[in-house]
Amino acid sequence: MTRDGNRLRIGVNLLYLRPGAVGGSEVYVRNVIERLTDRLDTTLTLFCSVEAGPTFADAGARVVTAASGEYRRSQRVRDENLGLLRHLDANPVDVLWSPGNFAAPLLPRRLPQVVTVHDLRHHWLPQYYPLATRFQRSALFATSVARARRVITVSEFTRRDVMRRYRVPASTIVTVHQGVRQDVPGDDAAAETVRRLGLTPPFFVYPAAALPHKNHRRLIESFGRFIERTGSNAQLVLCGAQGDVWDYATRRISAQGLESRVRHLGFLPRREDVFLLLRRAEALVFPSEFEGFGLPLVEAQKVGTPVIASNAGSIPEVVGQGALLLDPMDVEGWARAMERVTTDGELREMLTTRGTENVDRFSWERCAEQTLDVLRAAS
Numbered sequence: 539m540t541r542d543g544n545r546l547r548i549g550v551n552l553l554y555l556r557p558g559a560v561g562g563s564e565v566y567v568r569n570v571i572e573r574l575t576d577r578l579d580t581t582l583t584l585f586c587s588v589e590a591g592p593t594f595a596d597a598g599a600r601v602v603t604a605a606s607g608e609y610r611r612s613q614r615v616r617d618e619n620l621g622l623l624r625h626l627d628a629n630p631v632d633v634l635w636s637p638g639n640f641a642a643p644l645l646p647r648r649l650p651q652v653v654t655v656h657d658l659r660h661h662w663l664p665q666y667y668p669l670a671t672r673f674q675r676s677a678l679f680a681t682s683v684a685r686a687r688r689v690i691t692v693s694e695f696t697r698r699d700v701m702r703r704y705r706v707p708a709s710t711i712v713t714v715h716q717g718v719r720q721d722v723p724g725d726d727a728a729a730e731t732v733r734r735l736g737l738t739p740p741f742f743v744y745p746a747a748a749l750p751h752k753n754h755r756r757l758i759e760s761f762g763r764f765i766e767r768t769g770s771n772a773q774l775v776l777c778g779a780q781g782d783v784w785d786y787a788t789r790r791i792s793a794q795g796l797e798s799r800v801r802h803l804g805f806l807p808r809r810e811d812v813f814l815l816l817r818r819a820e821a822l823v824f825p826s827e828f829e830g831f832g833l834p835l836v837e838a839q840k841v842g843t844p845v846i847a848s849n850a851g852s853i854p855e856v857v858g859q860g861a862l863l864l865d866p867m868d869v870e871g872w873a874r875a876m877e878r879v880t881t882d883g884e885l886r887e888m889l890t891t892r893g894t895e896n897v898d899r900f901s902w903e904r905c906a907e908q909t910l911d912v913l914r915a916a917s
Contacts, residue, residue: 657830717902839893860893
């Protein structure tokens with residue numbers, strides 16, 4: 539192994555990254571990269587698509603455009619396993635980190651690899667994936683974790699899941715929790731953001747792409763029941779990509795007469811808007827049917843906002859005692875939970891206190907340091 543002086547040369551495989559389209563995994567990798575580039579004992583080379591490359595212009599790392607054209611999973615696999623080899627020859631690294639679920643198993647075995655696995659959702663919710671996609675994902679996960687010298691998972695739930703399904707030795711897989719920004723926005727900044735977005739409290743917030751497992755349909759139905767029961771003037775504020783199920787969700791909003799009560803703000807910058815929006819919310823509502831981590835959960839806890847969340851996947855692990863947990867399919871239960879959080883002051887105080895205590899477990903600095911430990915061990 540050849541190093542740049544005493545620096546560990548880290549390659550980061552970002553060919554999966556479509557800015558604004560991959561949710562929490564983008565926040566994750568950008569925060570880790572930001573902290574690793576600040577160190578004197580590492581150098582980073584980012585292998586990006588033509589779309590993602592310019593977004594790292596100020597990252598303090600070498601950016602290599604290693605793929606062009608519109609993203610397709612099949613093209614990504616070719617770029618990572620064939621095209622990337624040429625770019626690695628020109629830009630040698632000591633270890634290659636793939637933070638987007640899949641490694642590059644066809645690259646020469648002399649190159650150490652680390653892969654971050656976020657979740658194995660296709661196993662838990664097969665109804666949302668065509669059969670061919672399930673087979674493809676299973677094959678890619680199996681070959682990725684077999685090829686990698688070390689595997690990172692973002693929750694203990696996913697760590698156990700990967701070990702059980704793909705027989706990964708405990709000695710090669712480690713949980714590294716994601717983090718949360720440490721600076722809490724003030725009331726004035728949050729109020730200005732709410733005004734700029736054309737909102738008036740009270741409102742609930744759900745920041746999630748409109749994908750099937752995110753469960754917008756049941757949330758909208760529950761919110762309608764909450765409004766009907768209480769006569770509240772609250773709004774439901776949604777943000778994120780308007781994905782596969784948004785057309786159906788729009789029809790449900792109209793059918794329930796909620797056009798003036800449900801606002802979809804589209805994709806919002808996380809640091810500038812989402813964090814501040816959560817600061818002013820009555821609660822974060824998070825009815826996802828499955829999560830490998832769930833960044834909005836800890837972001838809401840950080841700013842002292844009550845959390846109502848589903849009891850699925852890694853969510854109980856992430857929120858600790860600082861959330862009201864429900865079955866994601868229980869429409870009536872979610873309506874009652876929204877009513878409780880808006881009327882029960884003692885419950886709100888308990889959720890806020892326990893959430894603030896829980897969120898101390900998470901920081902991006904710790905996440906980056908632990909990730910670097912794994913990269914060193916693999917190299």
